[in-house]
Amino acid sequence: MKSRLILIFIGTTLLWSMLLVRAAYLQVLPNEKLGHLRKRLFEKKIVIESRRGNIFDRGGKELATSIEAYSLFADPSLIGDAKEVSTYLSKKLKMTRKEIHLKIGQKQKRFVWIRRRLDRETKLEIERAQIEGLGFIKESRRIYPNESLMSQLIGFVGSDGHGLEGLELQLENTLSGETQTIYLDRDARGRPLLEDGSFLEQRKDGSDIWLTLDAEVQYKLEEELIRAVSENEADSATGIILNPKNFEIIAMANVPTYDLNHPYRVPPQIRRNRAITDFFEPGSTLKTFAVASGLENRIIEPNSKYDCEGGKMRIGKKVIREADSHHAFKFLTVSEILALSSNVGSSKIAFDVGDKRYSKTLSAFGFGKKTGVDLPGETSGLLQDLPWRRHLLSNISFGHGIGVTALQMAVAYGAIANGGLLLKPKILRQRDGKSAPKETPQRILSREVSEKLKMMLTLATSPTGTGASARIKGFPVAGKTGTAQKVKPQGFGYMEGAYLSSFAGFFPVSDPRFLIYVVIDNPKKHYYGSVVAAPVFSRVAEYIAQKERLIPTMLSKTQFQKGLIGRTGSHGTGTAIPKRNELLEGYGFQVGDKMPDLIGLSLREAVKRLSGTSMAINVTGAGIVKETDPVAGSTLQEGYRLSLVLSR
Amino acid sequence: MAKKHLTKFRPYLALTILFLSLFTIVLVKMEVRRLGYTVLKLSRELEKVQDDLRSQKMKLAKLTRPSLIQSVAKSRLTLKEGRSDQYIHVALLSSIENIKGMQERRRQ
Structure with a gap:
């Protein structure tokens, strides 16, 4: 027991x-198995989607933003009458009935997308119909409210919301946030149980970015480029506007453009940012750098004279000619070589400088290497290795035998405008809430040489220069035209009758605030840079002057002699000061003119009478002119301020 | 006597305090649960409002795009772009200084 x-x-x-x-x-x-079971029964998975950062222009205008969107899916096995549902949805979604029926007719499938990223109004309408088997998933949709503005620059995102081109691609890490998945206990109804709402603050959205670009200036540039392409029957055009003080890019345009909200309606070559991806032979706009090299190395001075041999020069078996066969120049100064764009003259300057020094100068200006701008797909262009034979050296002096991008040209001219200091071009003003770091400029030209170059480029836009059509009222402009033959696509020889017309310039010369580089590809009606590209510069520059409320420059003898003109040179004889009165008169400065009688005129009429003078006018009161200073008939003196007193 | 009563009721008091405490704990937990639902509801509303705000900002951005403003200004308001000769630049000198300056120069 x-x-x-x-x-x-x-x-x-x-x-x-x-x-x-x-x-x-x-x-x-x-126990992993039990853990999974617990999760399935008692936990709810919450996915916190991150929002993609916005892109703003310098003024805070939205260029790219993300909004909520709803993607419609179906469970075909739960749908009753597929034909009826297809008919209903085709009207709402603007799709064909056949297309929808093909998706929801497959009864063996449990999930099919019908349409992605619908707006909220459409979603609510479909929900009200209460069709079994249909459901929505919330996603986000990228919207570009300005449509085609800055299209190649901004780029676009793919269907998964990741950047595919342009800044959307380049700044993918900054713009896209971090999607997070958290697990919370849930109740019997499946609602998450919250003990505190801190998880809501865990959202890691993408950062917003502010660009240096101005949407309004960009629009004006694109509008003028479109006009130039249309008027001259060109293939395309590119333009860049830069602030030479800090190298911030204010506008970068390529036409034709495309609507960012429908990027696949155009071929890929239209979507390319040709300002940085394509290089070309720039033509005469490159002559400035041959002169710069000569001045910096003290081999030439602005008044140094060269025999341009009647417009034809033989180098071995080849002959260098002027762009215009009527240009049979004899003796020209360096200033005149630039102003009149003599190929023979620039070749001789390049021979004096030599290939080594010239190549060093071009490299210092940034040619043959990337500028380092924060955009994808930049090319470094083409700068041939030394040594350069005489014929190649001659060609490079007037802008052939070298490949440059539009941005490289803008940056190089920017260095001249900035007193010889080169900086990296900037497109981002603010990123991750932080401003762009300050950069130490690199001196590539002495201040003296850059001032001499500014003066010579100002001559190039005088009434006798090739860039006369780039002038704007009230502001002295410095610039250079370019007309280059296009290289054949195979790479050997030039295309018959195909040109690149360009103009690079900046204003106001005394204190450059804006640099504009314009290049028109293959204009057929006219092709000279002075006819095709320079007027684009003029119209855009005029717009900017008004928009930025720039006060017209007063041209006085002091200003000309102080900063704009260099000293006497060592090469040749004479002073370095060019024909001053010619320049002054070229800008409408009426030296020695008499004060007109304005008594009894309205302000508008009085100002109209005085237009053509760059003198500042002080106005007091309103109504009609009662008094003037100086009085009518007095001699207008340089640097004088005109005063008008008005009363009713 | 009173002490004897207290001693007699001590167990009941203890039990009452115990039950009250448990009840309070339950009430507090229910309140936490209820507030959790409120937070969830408000967070969804907040998200909806933020989505609405973004949508409105996007609509505003579309309406203020330069191409539309120019088109409306030209077609509906019959405005034209200003020419350079229509702009008057007025120098920044006060009126009094201007007149004084003129009188000074006349005397000279």
Whole structure:
């Protein structure tokens, strides 16, 4: 009896021990399978989608933003009458009935997308119909409210919301945030149980970025480029506007453009940012740098004279000619070579400078290497290795035999405008809430040489220069035209009758605030840079002057002599000061003119009478002119302020 | 006597305090749960409002795009772009200084 009791006791103890051990095994030791089961039964997975950062222009105008969108899906096995549902949805979604029926007719499938990224109004309409088997998933949709503005620059995102081109691609890491998945306990209805709302602050959205570009100036540039392409029957055009003080890019345009909200309606070549991806032979706009090299190395001065041999020069078996066969120049100064764009003259300057020094100068200006701008797809262009034969050296001097991008040209001219200091071009003003770091400028030209170049480039836009059509009223402009033959696509030889017309310039010369580089590809009606590109510069510059409320420059003898003109040179004879009165008169400065009689005129009429003078006018009161200072008939003196007193 | 009563009721008091505490704990937990639902509801509303705000900002950006403003200004308001000769630049000198300056020059 006793032994039976002991046996029963042992048996019961063993059974209970096994239960205890099993319980301990289940509760104490980690068990993945049970963990998953627990998660499935008691936890809810919450995905916190990050919002993509916005892109703004310098004034805070939205260029790219993300809004909520709803993607419609279907469970075909739950849909009753597929034909009826297809008919209803085709009207709402503007899709064909066949297309929808093809998707929802597959009964064996449990999930099909019908249409991605619908707006909220459409979603609510479809929800009201209460069709079984249809559902929505919230996503976000990228919107570009300005449509085609800055299209190649901004780029676009793909269907997964990641950048594919332009800044959307380049700044993918900054713009896209971090999608997070958290697990919370849930109740019987599946609602998450919150003990605190701190998880809501865990959203890691993408950062917004502010660009240096101005949307309004960009629009004006694009408008003028479109006009130039249309009027001259050109293939395309590119334009860049830069602030030479800090190298911030104010506008960068390529036409034709495309609507960023529908990027695949145009071929890929239209979507390319040709300002940085394509290089070309720039033509005469490159002559400035041959002169710069000569001045910096003290080999030439602005008044140094060269024999341009009647417009034809032989180098071995080849002949260098002027762009215009009527240009049979004889002796020209360096200033005149630039102003009149003589190929023979620039070749001779390049021979004096030599290939080594010239190549060093071009490299210092940034040619043959990337500018480092924060945009994808930039090319470094083409600068041939030394040594350069005489013919190649001659070609490079007038902008052939070298490949440059539009941005490289803008940056190089920017260095001249900035007193010889080169900086990296900037497109981002603010990123991750931080401003762009300050950069130490690199001196590539002495201040003296850059001032001499500014003066010579100002001559190039005088009435006798090739860039006369780039002038704007009230502001002296410095610039250079370019007309280059286009290289054949195969790379050897030039295309017949195909040109690149360009103009690079900046204003106001005394204190450059804006640099504009324009290049028109293959204009057919006219092709000279002075006819095709320079007027674009003029119209855009005029717009900027008004928009920025720039006060017209007063041209006085002091201003000309102080900063704009260099000293006497060592090469040749004479002073370095060019024909001053010619320049002054070229800008409408009426030296020695008499004050007109303005008594009894309205302000508008009086100002109209005085237009053509760059003198500042002080106005007091309103109504008609009662008094003037100086009085009518007095001689207008340089640097004088005109005063008008008006009353009713 | 009073002490004897207290001693008699001590167990009941203890039990009452215990039950009250448990009840309070339950109430507080229910309140936490309820507030959690409120926070969830408000967070969804906040998200909806933020989405609305973004949508409105986008609409405003579309309406203020330069191409539309120019088109409306030209077609509906019959405005034209100003020419350079229509702008008058007025120098920044006060009126009094201007007149004084003129009188000074006349005397000379």
